[in-house]
Amino acid sequence: MSDTHPEHSIHDKVASWLQSEGYPLEFKTASRFGEAGFRVSQGEYSRNSKGTSPREIDVKASLTRVKDEFLFRAVNVIECKYSVNKPWVNFVSRNHHIAHSACAAQSIGNDYGSAMIWSMCGSSLIRSMDLFKSPDEPCFGGRQAFSSGKDQFFDAVRAVSGSAVNIAEENNRPYESKDGLPTACVLVFPIIVVQGKLFEAGLNESGTDTFVREVVKTRVHWRGSEDRSQFTTLDIVNFDYIDEFATNRLQECSQLLEIMEGKHPEFVDFAGSGNPNTVSLSGGSTGLAGPPPLMRKIVKKYLE
Known part of the structure; x- marks a missing residue:
């Protein structure tokens, strides 16, 4: 009996360590998104063109x-936090x-x-898609309760936002152009999955007191990114809600890709003619100054 006790002890310690570090949450989150219909991977790294350290x-x-x-x-792109x-x-x-239109236009x-x-x-x-809706009261920051020192909220938001920007950048580099367009059309959505309770806190309508309410998810419009000047929109989701969230996200991503594919011929005509009027614009506030870089680049090529 004395021979087996140390083995059981180290087994329990390893299992406890895995749980405290959140690794089971990563496996379970990957499994749920895979079951919903996504192609999933774990432990990849993203790199940017500045040569900084890769992000896991x-x-x-x-x-x-x-x-x-x-x-x-x-x-x-999903960051998992056990809390x-x-x-x-x-x-x-x-x-x-x-504006919902600005939320969409400033997507990564x-x-x-x-x-x-x-x-x-x-x-x-x-x-109309949840992907691009701005709540009446969006989140702009947060903290892990009952903690001091290291700010887990800030670190997680910065990490997942940076990884999302890196992935978008990576999808510019490897693809050659065809018909004057990049052959990859990619949007990236950062998500934080938390195993633990989520609360929202703010000022009540009268402005006289603060409120605290428990939620299953919250949407963040963040301006602290060192990688981009626009709003970075991300979702923070309680793991208990992940099945519904992943199912809804798959439906909307599938619908989004179908819409993008349908819009693609307009961009082919634009790239072939240099006439931006071939791309119909839906209007709406964007919060951006002028058209995006790709459209300016195509127009400039035909003006030279």
Whole structure:
């Protein structure tokens, strides 16, 4: 008996360590997104063109369509956080609400993906998707409750946002152009999955007191990214809600790729003629100054 006790002890310690570090959460999250219908991977790394250290990605869940050698892809980049004993408190405010069209237009994407969503951001189909909705009271920051020192909220938001931007950038580099367009049209959506309770906190309507309410998910419009000047929109989701979230996300990503594929011929005509009027614009506030870089690049090529 004394011979087996140490083995059981180290087994229990390893199991406890795995749980405390959140690794089971990564496996379970990958499994749920895979069951929903995404192609999933774990432990990948993203790299940017600046040569900084690569970022590890907990889970990546992608959906892809291919048409005439063009690739249309929606990528969900997921950071997993085990925080059972320390709930996350997400700070919300009506002052951080933005137009749904701006939420869409400022999505993270590669050159073609950014141009594509910019052109469609005001359409009713795009604005009706949860992917691109701005809540009445979006989250702008947060903290892990009952903790001091290291800010887990900030670290997680920064990491997943940076990875999303890196993936978008990576999808610019490997693809050659065809018909004057990049052959990849990619949008990237950052997500944080928390195993533990989520709360929203803010000021009540009268402005006299703060409120705290428990939620299953919250949407963040973040302006702290070192990689981009626009809003970075991401979702923070309680793991208990992940099945419903993943199912809904698959339906919307599938619909989005179908819409992008249908819009693609307009961009082929634009790239072939240099006439931006071949791309119909849906209108709506974008929060951006002028058209995206790919469209300016195509026009400039024909003016030279």
